[in-house]
Amino acid sequence: MILQPVYWKFIAMPELPEVETVARTLYPHVHNCLIQNVEVLRPASVHPLSLPMQSLCGCKIANVRRRAKLLIFDLDSEQSSKKEFGIPNYLIAHLRMTGRIFTQAANTEQGKHTRCRFMLTKLNGEPIQLFFDDVRAFGQLLAATPQILEQWQFWQNLGPEPLEIDQAVLASRLGSRRQLKTCLMDQKVLAGIGNIYADEALFQAGIDPAREACSLDKKETGRLLKSIKDVLNRSISQCGSSIRDYRDADGNVGAFQNSFAVYGRGGKICKKCGHILHKIRIGGRATVFCPVCQK
DNA sequence: TCCTCCCTGTTC
């Protein structure tokens, strides 16, 4: 079944599992679509290193995939009509907090928070639109060549994908004395984990988020990696079902909240031991943990 | 290594 745009356009706070889901569900809608025109409604939503968005005109979307929290459209640029701008190989979107990318009918008007819209045509000539909406306007689009990616420090510094590493790699990434949770959210250490999944993985592993990253022994590192992968994989698989559930929910757009053990549950009862969950700040971010279960 | 800022809708 192909998910309709209305279901996945409401995903909030996109971390690795959410961006993965957007990539998978967007693919069938935009694969082989030709970019006919681009309208930038908020210039600051285009990354400073980006080629002009107009350079995307004439490019065909060959694939949609994820790296870290980035959504990447691989482009086939053979028919690019705006060669004077340079020819991009990728359109990359960082959704940050509230960014959303979704298709709409060709005659749909832009929304209040639409930052950029793309007019596309499918292989059969049918026109559709691709919207980039972003309430808090933190998200950015980047039309990039491989040369631009070489200059993009954030891209160059991205750590490994957490779903693809083994225990030895994780141990080597956690060598610093910084607080463990800060390290997990650092995209240079691991790519794709944000506040939600850091808290959830640390709870599942039973490890205190404020510990020094380098203080974990072998057993704890193994447990942490298992928990990270489990939380991410469960979310990726639940994501589909949660999104489908959304159809029946009455305006409640927070599809994943129901399965969180700690995130957003400060002051509530720990589902494992019944103790009150503590809420503190680590690295400037709200952090919820169980002082009994997490040592 | 840690803090502040960006941005706006929601909650208190």
Added chain:
DNA sequence: GAACAGGGAGGA
């Protein structure tokens, strides 16, 4: 009408 949500840049 203030506090809060937070990823990452940039400065202390």
